[in-house]
Amino acid sequence: MPNLYRLIRPLVFCLDAERAHNLAFWAGGLAQRFPLSDPKLEPNLAVAAFGLRFSSPLGLAAGLDKGAQLLPLWKAMGFGHVEIGTVTPRPQPGNPRPRLFRLPSEGIILNRMGFNSEGAEVVAARLQQRPSGLIVGGNLGKNKDTPEENALADYTAAYRLIAPEVDYIALNVSSPNTPGLRNLQTPKALKPLLSGMLDLRKELGLEAQPLLLKLAPDLALEELDAITEVAVSSGISGLIATNTTLDQSIVTVKNQDKVQAWGQGGLSGRGLAAKARAVRLRLLQALKGRLPLVACGGIGSAEAVAEALKDGAVLAQLYTALIFEGPELVGRINQELRHSMRTEPSRPVF
Numbered sequence: 001m002p003n004l005y006r007l008i009r010p011l012v013f014c015l016d017a018e019r020a021h022n023l024a025f026w027a028g029g030l031a032q033r034f035p036l037s038d039p040k041l042e043p044n045l046a047v048a049a050f051g052l053r054f055s056s057p058l059g060l061a062a063g064l065d066k067g068a069q070l071l072p073l074w075k076a077m078g079f080g081h082v083e084i085g086t087v088t089p090r091p092q093p094g095n096p097r098p099r100l101f102r103l104p105s106e107g108i109i110l111n112r113m114g115f116n117s118e119g120a121e122v123v124a125a126r127l128q129q130r131p132s133g134l135i136v137g138g139n140l141g142k143n144k145d146t147p148e149e150n151a152l153a154d155y156t157a158a159y160r161l162i163a164p165e166v167d168y169i170a171l172n173v174s175s176p177n178t179p180g181l182r183n184l185q186t187p188k189a190l191k192p193l194l195s196g197m198l199d200l201r202k203e204l205g206l207e208a209q210p211l212l213l214k215l216a217p218d219l220a221l222e223e224l225d226a227i228t229e230v231a232v233s234s235g236i237s238g239l240i241a242t243n244t245t246l247d248q249s250i251v252t253v254k255n256q257d258k259v260q261a262w263g264q265g266g267l268s269g270r271g272l273a274a275k276a277r278a279v280r281l282r283l284l285q286a287l288k289g290r291l292p293l294v295a296c297g298g299i300g301s302a303e304a305v306a307e308a309l310k311d312g313a314v315l316a317q318l319y320t321a322l323i324f325e326g327p328e329l330v331g332r333i334n335q336e337l338r339h340s341m342r343t344e345p346s347r348p349v350f
């Protein structure tokens, strides 16, 4: 079958990146009005993690479907889970445009979206129509105008609305596009944030619902060790590593001027893979199996997913590769994983 996305990609990439995104969402919304076929998944692709059953180890990372608008479509593509959000408690427009840029020759995206969000109330209402058979995570953040010291109040406000509608929650303290957000990763700020969220989880009777923490790739190795200890002793359920990077050296030298001219933002995609892997290996080493970890950052093939699982991650997520490769990528990865799992006797037991 011809790869339709490959054919139309040059046209799509002529458009400004955010226009192309909006067009794709419009088309996706239309496609969803028709009955979508279920993805052909084999049971041996299923993964158990955090007490949940995922039909595939591959999930869609946060930031693409911030408002939970295309869940049936992601399910039909073959994703085992989708992380919606980041959702902020109150609606906010995000940063001024342009705020999304593509570097196709390197499979890299720079974004400074800044948590454009319809707000937790609207997204929670939409989640009531969510399809069955797809694990949905809710990624939460704080509003831009909320001072850092009041961050907990924002996370709790969003949690109250979103948590009852999803299977797991991810606390995003690692986006580079909300000033001060990454400071919440320091042990001093992280401890009260995590214990506050766990108290709320208990208050709402959601103790069984996994609560994950999503980290940046720009932390020093010692910081990763310290964060690991805080995370383990807090009693949260796991980590997601990583978010986008501020490190422009992941771009090849010949394109660095171009990327610099785009201005501030987080980089994702192929060039992030090595950095994200180094972070996850350090975290896995520090965790010593005490908490599960979800791998993210520069993953774009079955080999990369298999490598992440072999490293010790329980699941893998991607975003940027989908923009460059198109929807067929998901089925292709699932199919190749299925083959490798069939032929690989030392497949990790989930």
Ligand SMILES: Cc1cc2nc3c(=O)[nH]c(=O)nc-3n(C[C@H](O)[C@H](O)[C@H](O)COP(=O)(O)O)c2cc1C
Pocket (backbone or CB within 6 Å): 061, 062, 063, 064, 066, 085, 086, 100, 109, 111, 113, 115, 139, 172, 175, 214, 242, 243, 244, 267, 268, 269, 270, 272, 296, 297, 298, 299, 317, 318, 319, 320, 321
């Ligand atoms: C345009 C864009 C928007 C993003 N928005 C969010 C977000 O709202 N919340 C979040 O936790 N991560 C967000 N991310 C980060 C991704 O979830 C992911 O962690 C990162 O892009 C690395 O994975 P990738 O290389 O597969 O894209 C965003 C990424 C991109 C490219």
